[in-house]
Amino acid sequence: MNKTPTLVAPRLEVRGLSTSFATDAGRIQSVADVSFTIARGETLALVGESGSGKSVTSLSLMGLHAKTSQARMDGEAWFVRRDGVRVNLLALPEAGLRALRGNEMAMIFQEPMTSLNPVITVGDQIAESVRLHLKLDRRAALAHALRMLELVEIPAAARRVNEYPHQLSGGMRQRVMIALAMSCNPTLLIADEPTTALDVTIQAQILALMGRLQKETGMSLLFITHNLGVVAQYADTVAVMYAGRIVEAAPVHSLFAQPQHPYTRGLLACLPGIARRRALTTGNTPGQRPRLEAIAGQVSGPFAQPPGCAFAPRCPQCDADCEVQMPGLVAHGVQRMVRCIKVRDEVNDEVMA
Amino acid sequence: MKPHDNLVEIRALSKYFGRGNHPVRAVDDVSFSIRRGETLGLVGESGSGKSTIGRLLTRLVDPTAGQMFYDDEGEGAAVDVATLSQAQYRPLRSKIQIIFQDPYASLNPRMRIRQVLAEALDTHGLAKGAARLPRIHALLEQVGLRPEHAERFPHEFSGGQRQRIGIARALAVEPRFIVADEPLSALDVSIQAQVVNLLGELKDQLGLTILFISHDLDVVEYLCDRVVVLYLGRVMEIAPTHALYSQPQHPYTQALLAAAPIPDPAQRRSIAPLKGDLPSPANPPSGCVFRTRCPHAIDQCASTETALREVRPDHWNACWRTDITLSK
Numbered sequence: 001m002n003k004t005p006t007l008v009a010p011r012l013e014v015r016g017l018s019t020s021f022a023t024d025a026g027r028i029q030s031v032a033d034v035s036f037t038i039a040r041g042e043t044l045a046l047v048g049e050s051g052s053g054k055s056v057t058s059l060s061l062m063g064l065h066a067k068t069s070q071a072r073m074d075g076e077a078w079f080v081r082r083d084g085v086r087v088n089l090l091a092l093p094e095a096g097l098r099a100l101r102g103n104e105m106a107m108i109f110q111e112p113m114t115s116l117n118p119v120i121t122v123g124d125q126i127a128e129s130v131r132l133h134l135k136l137d138r139r140a141a142l143a144h145a146l147r148m149l150e151l152v153e154i155p156a157a158a159r160r161v162n163e164y165p166h167q168l169s170g171g172m173r174q175r176v177m178i179a180l181a182m183s184c185n186p187t188l189l190i191a192d193e194p195t196t197a198l199d200v201t202i203q204a205q206i207l208a209l210m211g212r213l214q215k216e217t218g219m220s221l222l223f224i225t226h227n228l229g230v231v232a233q234y235a236d237t238v239a240v241m242y243a244g245r246i247v248e249a250a251p252v253h254s255l256f257a258q259p260q261h262p263y264t265r266g267l268l269a270c271l272p273g274i275a276r277r278r279a280l281t282t283g284n285t286p287g288q289r290p291r292l293e294a295i296a297g298q299v300s301g302p303f304a305q306p307p308g309c310a311f312a313p314r315c316p317q318c319d320a321d322c323e324v325q326m327p328g329l330v331a332h333g334v335q336r337m338v339r340c341i342k343v344r345d346e347v348n349d350e351v352m353a
Numbered sequence: 354m355k356p357h358d359n360l361v362e363i364r365a366l367s368k369y370f371g372r373g374n375h376p377v378r379a380v381d382d383v384s385f386s387i388r389r390g391e392t393l394g395l396v397g398e399s400g401s402g403k404s405t406i407g408r409l410l411t412r413l414v415d416p417t418a419g420q421m422f423y424d425d426e427g428e429g430a431a432v433d434v435a436t437l438s439q440a441q442y443r444p445l446r447s448k449i450q451i452i453f454q455d456p457y458a459s460l461n462p463r464m465r466i467r468q469v470l471a472e473a474l475d476t477h478g479l480a481k482g483a484a485r486l487p488r489i490h491a492l493l494e495q496v497g498l499r500p501e502h503a504e505r506f507p508h509e510f511s512g513g514q515r516q517r518i519g520i521a522r523a524l525a526v527e528p529r530f531i532v533a534d535e536p537l538s539a540l541d542v543s544i545q546a547q548v549v550n551l552l553g554e555l556k557d558q559l560g561l562t563i564l565f566i567s568h569d570l571d572v573v574e575y576l577c578d579r580v581v582v583l584y585l586g587r588v589m590e591i592a593p594t595h596a597l598y599s600q601p602q603h604p605y606t607q608a609l610l611a612a613a614p615i616p617d618p619a620q621r622r623s624i625a626p627l628k629g630d631l632p633s634p635a636n637p638p639s640g641c642v643f644r645t646r647c648p649h650a651i652d653q654c655a656s657t658e659t660a661l662r663e664v665r666p667d668h669w670n671a672c673w674r675t676d677i678t679l680s681k
Contacts, residue, residue: 049541200613232614276575
C-alpha cells in the first residue's frame, strides 16, 4: 500500500455511486451513495452479506448490468487509464468501456464453470481477449495464452491449453479465469468472491497466486467477499457494506482492532473464531462454550427500508434519533469513515495507525 | 470409557458409487464412534465423503459394506442399522434425524409450515388430535419462531428462518441423534451465529447427540467436542477438539488448519499452500491416499497401508510415519 502522500491520483475513485433496477413493483435502490478509492497496487476489500450490494457495485463499475434490468446509475467512478487519462466509467460510451474491459480492467467471478465457455478450449478463450485487445495474430495469441497458463501455475500447461473447462477441477478453472483476467495485464482487477466456491486448501492456493501476481504487476485489486478471514489476511483497506451502503471504511488493522459501526462490531463478534479467542483471553474455562453474539433479526427487504439508518431495526444502540434519517458517511480521524450518529469522534483518538 | 457410552459405532463402513473396476469410493473403510450426548464434528473438503456418511447413517443411501451400530438404550442392545430393511429401519427414523444444508431445497414450497411439521408427526403417529396444534406451536417457539408462522409458506421466510424450520421438523419426532449436514453453509455470517447458538441450546436442553458435518473449521472448533478429519473417503485423524486444533498429528489436518484464514490482520501468515488437487476417488492413490499432496511423503507411503493408531489417549492418527514432527 502506498503510504506516502503523493500527487498521483488513485487508480479508481468512486463518488456517490447509486444503482437502481426496474422491477414489477417499481424501482428498487440496490446500491446508494457508495464512495471509495483504491490506490495503485492496493487491495480494497468490499465486505458484506448477501444482498448488501457488493456485486452490484462491481458490475456497475464494469458496465455489466443486463440491458433488461434497466439499471440506472448515478455518481462518478474515475479510473486512471494506462495513458494517464482519468475517465469517468459511468459516463463512458459503450465503446470506450469495451476498450477498457478485459484489458485495463478485468474481473474474476465466483463460479468459474459458469463464466467460461464450455465449448471452447481454455487456450482459445484466453487467446480471444488477447487478439482483441493486444492485436496479436492467432498463433501469437495462443502462445501468449500458454504463457498465461504457466504464469498461474497450471501443471502441464501445454496440454491444458487445448482442454475444455469441464476437463479441469474447480481450482484449475479458477486459475484459468485468473489467467484470462491477467492476459492483458490489467491495472485494476475486480475479484467477486473468487474463492467462495473452492475448498479451503485450494482457496489458499488461489489467494497466494493472486497475491504474487499483484506484487509482480502492481495492479490494484477490488476484492469482494463475505469471508472476514480472507479480508483480514489479504486486504489493505476494508469497506463494509450493509443494505446497499458503505457503513464503515478503514485500514484493515484498525477496522478489525477497533470496529466502530455497530454492524461491523456485530459482524466481528459473531465469528466463532473471534468469540473463542476472546473467551480464552478473559479466562473462561476451556470447554465452556461462550455464546456467540449473534446480530438479532435480519436485513430489511428492499421494499421495506426503514426511514432512518438501515441497520436501526437490528442495532443494539438504536434510539429514536436513528430512525429520523439515514446518517451520512462521516470521517472519523484521517483514514476512517463511519455511517452512524452514535459514533463520536473521541473514541477515534486511540485509533491505530 | 464405559462400554455403552457410544450411541453410534461405525465399523469399516464403505460406500462405493457405480459399478465396474473403478467405482467411486466415496467412503472407504471408515470407523469411528459417536458418544452419547456429544457433538462430533466431521470435517473435510468436498469429495471427502462427509455428507455420504451422514446419508448412510440416516439410510438415505445404502452402504456397500460395513456396520453401523446404533445403541438407543445404552443397555448394550445395539442394532446394526446397516442390515435393517427400510421397513425395519422406519421406527428408528424418529430417533435419528437429519438437517440438510439447503433450507430452500429441503422444504416443500406448496406446504404451509403447519403441514410440514404435521407430516413429520403423522409419519410417527405423534401428537394426534387436539395435541397437534399446540405441539406445532411449541416446536416453532423452541426454534425461535412464532406460533403464527405455522400458517405461512416456505417462501415467506428468510434463509435463516427456513433453517430453523428444518431444525423444528427434525425435532418434531423427538430424536435422540441428529445429523446436521452443513446446516450453516447457505447462511450469512450474522445468521449463522443465530443458528449456532440455537443448536447449542437445543443440544443442552434436549440432551441430543449431534454429528456436525462441516467444512468450516472455526464453527467446528466452537461447537464440537471431538472431531473426525476425512480425506478422500478415509479417516485421517480423530481427536478431542482442543487437541486436534492445538496439536494436529496428521499432515493433512495440519495443512487444513493452516489454510483456514484467521479473521485477525495482526496474525497474518504466509503459509506454503498444499500443492495440487484432490485425486479422483474412482482411482485413489495406493497406500496413504494423502501422499500425492503431502509435504512429508516418502516412497514407502505408496506401499504402506495406513491404519488409525492411538498416539495419545483418545487421539487417533492415520499417518504411519512416526519420524516426523509437525511444526505449528
